[in-house]
Every structure is written in C-alpha cells, then in structure tokens.
Amino acid sequence: MKMTSLRSFGILLVALTLFSCKKEATRWQTDWLLPVLNDTLTLNQYYNDSTLSINGSQIDVNLSRTILDLGLSDLIQIPDTTIAQQYQANFTVNNVSPGFxxxxxxxxxxxxxxxxxxxxxxxxxxxxxxxxxxxxxxxxLYQIELPGVTQNGQVFVQNYTVQPGTAQNPTVATESINLSGYDIDLGGLQGLEFNQLQSKLTLKTDPNGQTVSIYNNQVFKFEATFSNLRFDYAKGYFGAAILAGQEQFTLPYLDQITNGSITLPELSLDLQIENGFKMALRAQIEQLSATNTQGQAISLNAPSIGPSMYLAPAVGNWNTLQPSTLNLHFDQNNSNIKSYLENLGAFQQISYQLQPNPWGNTAAGHDEAFANSHLRLKVSAQMPMALSADGLTLQDTFELNLAQDLNKTHVTGATVLLDATNAFPLACDLVLYFMKDGQILHTVIADAQLASAALGQIDPTDGLLKKKSKIKIVLPPALVADLQDLNEVVVAATFATTDPNTGLAVQQHVQANAFLALQLQLQLQTQIRP
Amino acid sequence: MRYLLLLLVIGLQSFYAQQTLLLDSYGSYNSTGVRRQVTDAFLYGGLIDSSQINRSLAQLQKRNSFGLQMGLNAQWQSPWLVSKDTKKWASGYRWTFGAGIHQYAGLQFSKDLFGLVFQGGLPSIGDTLDLSNLRAEATIFSKIGFGFYQPSTQSSFLLHFVAVQQQLGAVLQDATWFQDPSTAQIDLALVGRASLGGMPANAYGVALDIDYRFGSSDSSENEQQFQLLIQNLGVARSAQTNTYNFNGTLAYAGFSLAAWQQTNLDQLASGFLDSLGYQNTKGPNWMLLPAQIQLAKILDWGSLQRLEAYYGAQFILRQTYTPLIYAGAQLKVTKGWHTGFGMAYGGFGGLRMQAYSAFRFKRSELLLRSDNIALQNGASLYLQFRCDF
Structure with missing residues (x-):
C-alpha cells in the first residue's frame, strides 16, 4: 500500500512540475505611433533685436553687433601694491613718559x-x-594718514591703539577698508609729479600707560596693501603701448557646411571704431580672413584694411562725453565683401592694433577717461534676407545611445515620420548615417524632399506661400538590430533654392513671418516581453 | 513545501494507528474570451502570434475576465484524540495538521484594453478606447496550521498562520485613450488606484479552513451527503504597502525643440505623472484573503445506483471571481471507479464541459477532475489523494 501511495504522489509531483515548466520567453508584437516633436521654427525672436527687421513682405538682415569693447579698467590698471613705512630709533631712549x-x-x-x-x-x-x-x-597710538587719498575732501586717516608687544613678537593689528569712492592724487607733494603716493605715520605712547624705554632694535611699522583697484576716472598720460590682438572665432552652423554654395544679394557692411577716451588713438585692422570647411580661405580686401587710422580724443566730461568715431564702409564697390561672405567661412580671424597717444604725451599729461569711456569696435550689416543655395549641405553629428536588451521588451522596427509645413524658400533633402566608432554602418535616405515654399500656394489665412511635405524615413530591420552597437548618427541636410519652373537654383527672398512647422512622429514595432 | 511533503511521507511510514493523509492540488486558468493559446504563452512561453490575438479580440465582449488559480493543500489527520475522556464532546475529535500554498490572480478588463496591450496604439488610431472598469487582484500566500476533525463525518476545522508573499490590487474606474489620426496626439484620462505589497510582502495573518459534512453518511438511506468547504477565510496585515493613485488627464503631442534640449527623460516622465495626478503613499494595510466557499454533493462510494447526478457551487471572496456552478451525471463503472461528466459555468469563464474520475483502492483514493475538458479558453486540473494507514 505504501508503494501505491508513493507512486500516486510521484504522479502528482510530475504533473505539477510540468505545469510550471516555462521554456522560452513570452512575447508578442505591438505597433505604436508616438509623437516626438511638435514645434514651429520662426525668426520672430530676431525681429527688432538688432538682427532682422521686416521690410514690407520681406525680411531684411539688419545686423548690429559690438565685437570689441574695452573700458577704463581694461586700459588703466594699478596692480596690487603694498607700501610700507617704518620707524626705528638710532639709539636707546630711556624714561619715555606716557603720551610721548x-x-x-x-x-x-x-x-x-x-x-x-x-x-x-x-x-x-x-x-x-x-x-x-x-x-x-x-x-x-598709531595714526596712519594717506595725504593724497581723500573722500569728499576728507583725507584718509586711520587711528589704532595697538596693545603692547616685544621686539621679537610685535603685536599686529590688521584692518581692511573699502576704498570705493575715494580720490587718489598721485601728483606728489607739489602736484606736478605722477604715480606718487604719500603716507604719513604718527606714533604716540599710551597716555595712560607706563614710562618705558625705546630701544634701537624696536621697529614700528605699518603696511598698506591696495588690491583689486578699479577706477571710474583717470587723468594723466595713458602711455603709448600698442594693444595688438589676433582674435579667432567660429561662426555657428557655418562649420557644419560640408558642401554646396550660396549666392547673396548686394550687401554692405560697416565697421565703426569708437574712441571714448580723451586721448588720441591709432587703429589698424591688419587682416580679416575666413576659411570655410573645405579649407578655402579668403581675405577681405578694402582700402581701409591694412593702413593705420587715427581718431581724435573724445570731448566733454562725465555725462557729456562725446566719443570720436571712425566709420569703415565695405560694399561691392570698394571691397570683395560679397565673395568674402559667400565663401561661408566658418573660421574667422582678425588681426588689429590699437595704440593710445600715437604721437606721445602731446597733451602734457591731460589724458582723461571716465566711467563711460570705451574703445569699441562695432559691425553692422544691411541686406535683404535672400540667398541662392545650391546643394548647400549642413552636417552635424549626434551621440546615439539606444542600447536595448533583446531579452526584454525592445523595438524591432522603426519609421520616422515627418510632417512639415514650410514657408521658407528652401528645399531640404535628409540623409542619416548611423555609425559605430566612426565607421558608417547604415545609411538611410528620406523617401521624399522637404519641399520649398516656392512650390506651394499662398494661404489666404496669413498670405504666406507655404508647402506641406510628408517624409518617411524607414529604419531597416538590420539597422534596428544593430541599434545597441551604434553610437553616433550624422544628419546631413542639403538645402536648395530651386526654381519650380527651371529646376535651377535661383535667389529667393525669405517672406516676412516665414516659419517651418514640424511634427515628427515615431512609428515603432515593438516586441513586448513581460 | 518539498520538505513538508517529505515529512509527511516519513510520518506516513512511522505511524501504524488509524490516520489519514490528504493531498489536494489544483491548477486552473480560464477566460470569458481570451484564447487558451494566448494564456499558454504566459504559462509555457513562446510567441503569441497576431492571428491568436485577433481571434481573441473577436471573441471578447465589452467586459471580460481572466483568472488563474493554483495551489496545494496537505493535511495529516492524526490518530491522537483531542480528549480521552469519553464523556466530553471533544472525545469524538482528533487532532489534524495542515499546510498549503495558494495563488490567486483575477483580472477584469475591457476589450479595448486587451487590444491596446496586445496590438499597440497604432491599429486603433482615431478611436476612443474605453479602458474603464479594469480590476486586477493577485495574491500568493502560504499557510500552516492545526485543528481537529471528526472521523465519523470527516468534518474538520483548522486554524492557520498565513504569510502573504505577494499582493496586488488595482482598480481603474475611468480611463480613456484617444490618439488623433492627423497629429498622433495622445489624450489619456485616468482615474484609478493600485496597491502593491513589497517583495516580499511582509504580510501575516490568520485563516480558517472548515470542512463541514452534512446529510446522510450512507446513500442507502436515500439521502445525499453534502460538503460545505470554507478555505482561507481570514485576513492579513501588510507592514508596508505602496498605494498609487491617478486622477488626471494627459494630452501629449510631442515636445518642442527647446524642451528636448533643456529637459531630460526623467523630467519629462515626471511631467506626465504630474498631469495624471499621480500620488504615491506608503503605509500598513489590511487585506482579505481569497476565501473559497464551496457547497457540493459528495461522491458516495457505497451508492447502489449506477447512474446518478452530482452538483455543486463555489464562490471566492474576490470581485474578479464570478460564482461557479456545476452539475452533471456520474457513472459507477466498477466498485472502485466512478466517473462523471457535466457542465460548469462561472469562475473566470463561461459554460464549459467538466469531467472527473475517482479511483478507490484498498486504503487510498485518487480523484482527477477537470472543469474544462475541451480546453475552452483555458485549462483545469484537480488532483485529490487520500491515504489511510
């Protein structure tokens, strides 16, 4: 009977074991459509902010930027300086009474x-x-006086009572005082000198103290350290040291252009040099050059590039200060500015010199600078916002981190859907390069072009020429399978201002209030593994 | 559990007095509409192909249910008397000891929710999906206890100490999903609540098992004997339960370029949860165990009739469970073999065929039963073993 019982019990255990046996992962396929991006790109934020302006139905580039701005503190500085004054008796003085x-x-x-x-x-x-x-x-009792340092007519005086010390271990008293608003006269005793600072030290023994002796090894001393001094007024001779600079900067987006060209309309560019110091100034733009991403360099050639130019001192005082200015105008008649800009130079280099008092101290030390004195270099440009683009290719690389565990819920197929409404006169072709460690593994091309507004019709609601496009970018299964290995994606966008009739690149004006509305959706085939 | 069974087998060989070992195991799952192949993929693994999903969807009503029960009970009815004093009523009872493990999972869901989960959102773009009235309940617990039984009637009463391993309760009172066909914007509205015990749940409690036999003990008296079986009637208290509440709406149509540049995915997810009124609280919680109440006619080995009816009803203290009724005819094939065939309705599924066979040996009995022999949207197997020694 026991054997029978155990046999039945075994059957039960086997049945339960089979029931709970799970051999492979449970999985099924689902399809989803996820909205990712919903945005409208406009130029609205650039209107009337010294970048763009609306001119009737078109947009004008009305650029104004300050590219160099030097103030009084940049030109005139006193380095952190320590002055000291001390007294040491030549011989011993005995019986010094209190208050001496x-x-x-x-x-x-x-x-x-x-x-x-x-x-x-x-x-x-x-x-x-x-x-x-x-x-x-x-x-x-120490009295420290800086005779040339005053505030509202009051001379800088500080009194200290310093407790007794010894020659080996003198007692030290320290205090930090804010000098904001103080005038410092550096003209010396007679006022005819320069860069001179005076100090006066007065010592008196404690009137309530004891009678003491002063020995010749006792040093009575004070130190004054000036630090972080900035001025809002300076007078004197500001020197003739040349400020030579070579600035290099990269223009955004232009460094991502890998191919193609643009043609710009007639344009002009102005450089304004402004001298807000009451001193003569020599300015020289030695060279202005630009190199594009293909390595093609071009220098701006114009009569004003190279030679020295001289600016008179500013006039007036404080609030009435009038800077002297020098305008340099560049246009197609006096320069190669159009070719210079059409080169799409991302890497700009400018070499310049600024020299105060080019003829020396001709003002006899009467150069002056105020709080609002500046040396400025401003650039301004005006032109219609129009261009002709032919195969202009912008390329940018983005990091990709789409690693997925194939043993868990994961994507098995993906399609990017782009629904766009374009009111810009630019068509765009998109290509994606998926890379692993710099090697292109997959190339995906959009099935259609983001069409130019030139191909569209005028929308009576806003009077804008616009064109809708639907673009599908299918990521093939092999790419999706490699997603966990890919670490970079390169997006290449090729722009063209194509004439709808001729198919040739022509110059197109950007409409006022032009926009690009984008709705990007992701269609995913997902294998669910709970 | 393995050690417990081993102990019982050893005990079986150790005692020579009249004592009984009862083993009762069961496993069943069923649905009102979801095809068995879909459920089997969860139990045995494998790919759920789209044709099975489509056929399930075609079967589903607006409201549907699915459930699963598994468990094992063991009881040793000892030879020891509760009282040796024959004058006392307790002298008619003997001590009994039991242990078991049970799993209950029940789900009520809408057809739209099934479609969203198993097909994704793309096929239903443009339709408003009704995800309301979702209810999910799941409990896994084990128990060990003692009590007494009456040898003459086989009635018993056991008190168990219960440890809950897993506990989940979720209700989605009102929920809709709509995705705009032109913009793909997702509009989601949720009003719901979920509570989830930790892993382990750290919940303990007590439960009663009552097996009450009544009616004639001998069908020769032309009376039937019935069994009122109440199992797992009790409560447990969880030291820490996470409760999640949702009450809000979400409209998502994609983010702007600036948002993608300035925000990380965690912040975006947090924004979604805020829109949906998400709140998370933690605290102790009382829970009712999935008590099972069954009233059934008992198989009578001594019946003189060759063909007779059997019937019964079962109820589980869970909102996701529909009362189960069954009835059929049983045939006395031989003295030691009875078999029956009938229909069952309720539980987690609809009307389905039921069958059983019971075998009686010299000192033992074995019963095999299935409430779903046609494997209609599920499967069912019950094994009962009794051994006197």
Missing amino acids: MFVNSIKTHELDLGDIQLKKVRVSSGQIQLKVYNPLNTAV
Whole structure:
C-alpha cells in the first residue's frame, strides 16, 4: 500500500512540475505611433533685436553687433601694491613718559605703472588692507594718514591703539577698508609729479600707560596693501603701448557646411571704431580672413584694411562725453565683401592694433577717461534676407545611445515620420548615417524632399506661400538590430533654392513671418516581453 | 513545501494507528474570451502570434475576465484524540495538521484594453478606447496550521498562520485613450488606484479552513451527503504597502525643440505623472484573503445506483471571481471507479464541459477532475489523494 501511495504522489509531483515548466520567453508584437516633436521654427525672436527687421513682405538682415569693447579698467590698471613705512630709533631712549609723540613723518611711494603716468584716479571698487606692528612694551597710538587719498575732501586717516608687544613678537593689528569712492592724487607733494603716493605715520605712547624705554632694535611699522583697484576716472598720460590682438572665432552652423554654395544679394557692411577716451588713438585692422570647411580661405580686401587710422580724443566730461568715431564702409564697390561672405567661412580671424597717444604725451599729461569711456569696435550689416543655395549641405553629428536588451521588451522596427509645413524658400533633402566608432554602418535616405515654399500656394489665412511635405524615413530591420552597437548618427541636410519652373537654383527672398512647422512622429514595432 | 511533503511521507511510514493523509492540488486558468493559446504563452512561453490575438479580440465582449488559480493543500489527520475522556464532546475529535500554498490572480478588463496591450496604439488610431472598469487582484500566500476533525463525518476545522508573499490590487474606474489620426496626439484620462505589497510582502495573518459534512453518511438511506468547504477565510496585515493613485488627464503631442534640449527623460516622465495626478503613499494595510466557499454533493462510494447526478457551487471572496456552478451525471463503472461528466459555468469563464474520475483502492483514493475538458479558453486540473494507514 505504501508503494501505491508513493507512486500516486510521484504522479502528482510530475504533473505539477510540468505545469510550471516555462521554456522560452513570452512575447508578442505591438505597433505604436508616438509623437516626438511638435514645434514651429520662426525668426520672430530676431525681429527688432538688432538682427532682422521686416521690410514690407520681406525680411531684411539688419545686423548690429559690438565685437570689441574695452573700458577704463581694461586700459588703466594699478596692480596690487603694498607700501610700507617704518620707524626705528638710532639709539636707546630711556624714561619715555606716557603720551610721548616720537614720530611724525611723510613718505612718498613710487608706483610702477610702465609708461603710464597717472596724476589722479577715482576708485570705483577695491580695498586697502592696513597692518600695524607694535614692538613696545606699552600700548602705542598709531595714526596712519594717506595725504593724497581723500573722500569728499576728507583725507584718509586711520587711528589704532595697538596693545603692547616685544621686539621679537610685535603685536599686529590688521584692518581692511573699502576704498570705493575715494580720490587718489598721485601728483606728489607739489602736484606736478605722477604715480606718487604719500603716507604719513604718527606714533604716540599710551597716555595712560607706563614710562618705558625705546630701544634701537624696536621697529614700528605699518603696511598698506591696495588690491583689486578699479577706477571710474583717470587723468594723466595713458602711455603709448600698442594693444595688438589676433582674435579667432567660429561662426555657428557655418562649420557644419560640408558642401554646396550660396549666392547673396548686394550687401554692405560697416565697421565703426569708437574712441571714448580723451586721448588720441591709432587703429589698424591688419587682416580679416575666413576659411570655410573645405579649407578655402579668403581675405577681405578694402582700402581701409591694412593702413593705420587715427581718431581724435573724445570731448566733454562725465555725462557729456562725446566719443570720436571712425566709420569703415565695405560694399561691392570698394571691397570683395560679397565673395568674402559667400565663401561661408566658418573660421574667422582678425588681426588689429590699437595704440593710445600715437604721437606721445602731446597733451602734457591731460589724458582723461571716465566711467563711460570705451574703445569699441562695432559691425553692422544691411541686406535683404535672400540667398541662392545650391546643394548647400549642413552636417552635424549626434551621440546615439539606444542600447536595448533583446531579452526584454525592445523595438524591432522603426519609421520616422515627418510632417512639415514650410514657408521658407528652401528645399531640404535628409540623409542619416548611423555609425559605430566612426565607421558608417547604415545609411538611410528620406523617401521624399522637404519641399520649398516656392512650390506651394499662398494661404489666404496669413498670405504666406507655404508647402506641406510628408517624409518617411524607414529604419531597416538590420539597422534596428544593430541599434545597441551604434553610437553616433550624422544628419546631413542639403538645402536648395530651386526654381519650380527651371529646376535651377535661383535667389529667393525669405517672406516676412516665414516659419517651418514640424511634427515628427515615431512609428515603432515593438516586441513586448513581460 | 518539498520538505513538508517529505515529512509527511516519513510520518506516513512511522505511524501504524488509524490516520489519514490528504493531498489536494489544483491548477486552473480560464477566460470569458481570451484564447487558451494566448494564456499558454504566459504559462509555457513562446510567441503569441497576431492571428491568436485577433481571434481573441473577436471573441471578447465589452467586459471580460481572466483568472488563474493554483495551489496545494496537505493535511495529516492524526490518530491522537483531542480528549480521552469519553464523556466530553471533544472525545469524538482528533487532532489534524495542515499546510498549503495558494495563488490567486483575477483580472477584469475591457476589450479595448486587451487590444491596446496586445496590438499597440497604432491599429486603433482615431478611436476612443474605453479602458474603464479594469480590476486586477493577485495574491500568493502560504499557510500552516492545526485543528481537529471528526472521523465519523470527516468534518474538520483548522486554524492557520498565513504569510502573504505577494499582493496586488488595482482598480481603474475611468480611463480613456484617444490618439488623433492627423497629429498622433495622445489624450489619456485616468482615474484609478493600485496597491502593491513589497517583495516580499511582509504580510501575516490568520485563516480558517472548515470542512463541514452534512446529510446522510450512507446513500442507502436515500439521502445525499453534502460538503460545505470554507478555505482561507481570514485576513492579513501588510507592514508596508505602496498605494498609487491617478486622477488626471494627459494630452501629449510631442515636445518642442527647446524642451528636448533643456529637459531630460526623467523630467519629462515626471511631467506626465504630474498631469495624471499621480500620488504615491506608503503605509500598513489590511487585506482579505481569497476565501473559497464551496457547497457540493459528495461522491458516495457505497451508492447502489449506477447512474446518478452530482452538483455543486463555489464562490471566492474576490470581485474578479464570478460564482461557479456545476452539475452533471456520474457513472459507477466498477466498485472502485466512478466517473462523471457535466457542465460548469462561472469562475473566470463561461459554460464549459467538466469531467472527473475517482479511483478507490484498498486504503487510498485518487480523484482527477477537470472543469474544462475541451480546453475552452483555458485549462483545469484537480488532483485529490487520500491515504489511510
């Protein structure tokens, strides 16, 4: 009977084991359509902000940018400086009674400012740190006076009572004072010198202290450290040091152009040099060149590129200051500006020189600079926003991280659907290159072109010429299977302003309020694995 | 459980007094519309092909149910008397010990939800999908306990200590999904709640098993004997249950370029949840166990009739379970072999064919039963084994 029972029990266990046996993953296919991008690209944010302006039914480029701006603090600086004044007796003085004054002297300090000779400055920001040493075995009253440093007519004076110390371990008192708003006269005792700062140290023993002796190894000292000084007024001779610069910068998007060309309408470009300092100025643009992504370089040629130009000093004071200006105009009659811009140079290089007082100290130390004094280089351009593009290809690389676990729910097929309404006169062809470690593994081409507005019709609701496009980019199964290995995708967009009748690239004007509305959806075939 | 069974087998060989081992195992799943091949893929693995999904969809009503039950009960009816004093009522009872493990999973869902899950959103673009009245309940628990039984009637009463391994309860009262055919915008509205016990659930409780036999013990008296079986009637308390609430709407038509550049996926997901009014709270929770109540006519080995009727009804304390009734005719093939054939309706499925066979040996009995012999939208197998030694 026991055997029978155990046999039945075994059957039960086998049945339960089979029932719970799971051999492969449960899975099924689903299809989804996911909205990803829903946006309208316009130029609205650039209207009336010194970039674009609307001119009737068209858009004009009305660009105004400051590319160099030097202020007073950039030109005139006093490096962080420490001045010190000390007293040391030549012989021992015994029985010094309380309240005895034993030092009262002025010292002049020279500031090393190169060829700049400053007579007067006003501090907009910065501080002075005072450090006082007392080696005497009674408290000493220190009075530190900077005769040339004043605020509202009051001379800078600081008094300290420093507790007793020893010659080996003098007592130190330290204080930091904000100098904002102080005038500093650097003209010396007579006011005829420059870069000179005076200090006066007065010492008195504690009136309530004891009678002491002053020995010749005791050094009474103060140190004043000026730091981070910035000025909003300076007067003197600002020197004739040449500010030579070579700036390199990359224009956005142009560095992504890999092919094609554009033709621009007639245009002009202005450079304005502005001198807000009351000093003569020499300016020289030595070279302006641009290199495109194909390595083709071009230099801007114009009569004003190369030679020195001279600007008179600014006139007026403080709020009435009138800078002197010099305008340099570039157009097709006096330069190769059109060719220069059509080269689509992403990598721009400019070499320039700025020199104050090119003829020396002819103003006898009366150069002046105020808070609103600036040396500026401004560029402005005006032209209709129109171009002719022929195979203009922008290419950009994006990192890709779409790793998926094939043992879990994963995508087995994907199609990108782009629904666009284009009011720009540009057609666009899209190609995607999927790469692994820099090697192209898959190339996917959109099945249709994002059509130019030139092929469309005028929408009576807004009066804009626009064209709708539906683009499908099918990612083949082999690509989807490789998704976990791919790490970069290159998107190449080729633009053209094609004439709908001739098929040739022609110059097209951008309509006022032009836009590109995009709806990007992702159609996914997904294998669900719960 | 394996060790428990081993212990019982050892015990079976150790005692020579009158004692009984009862083993009761079951596994069944069924649906009102989902084809068995779909469910089998979840149980045995494999690909659910689109034709099976389409055929299931064609069968589904607006509201549907699916459920699964598995379990194993073991009971050792000892020879030890509760009281040796024959004057006391307890002298008629003996101690019994039991253990078991049970799994219950029930789901009520709409046809649209099934389509969305198994086909995706693309085939139903432009249609408003009604996902409302989704209800999901799942519990896995084990139990061990003791009690007493009456040898003369086979009635028993056991008190169990219960440990809940997994607990899920979810209700979606109101939910719709709409995807615009031109813009692909997804409009989702959700009002619902879900509670999920941790893994492990850290929930413990008590439950009663009552097996009450009544009627004549001998059909020769021309009376039937019935069994009122109540199992797992009890409660458990979870130390920590996560409760998720949704009450909101979401309209998603894609993001702008700036949003994609400035926001990461976590922030976007968080924005979705905020739109849907998502809230998560944690705390202790009481839960009712899936108690099973069954009233049935008992198989009478001593019946003189060769052909007679059998019938019964079963109810489980769960909202996803529909009361099950069954009835049929049984044939006494030999003295030790009875077999029956009938129909069942309810539970997780519709009307289906039922059959059983019971074998009686010298000191043991074996019963095999299926409530779905045609494997209509599911499968069912019950095994009962009784051994006296």
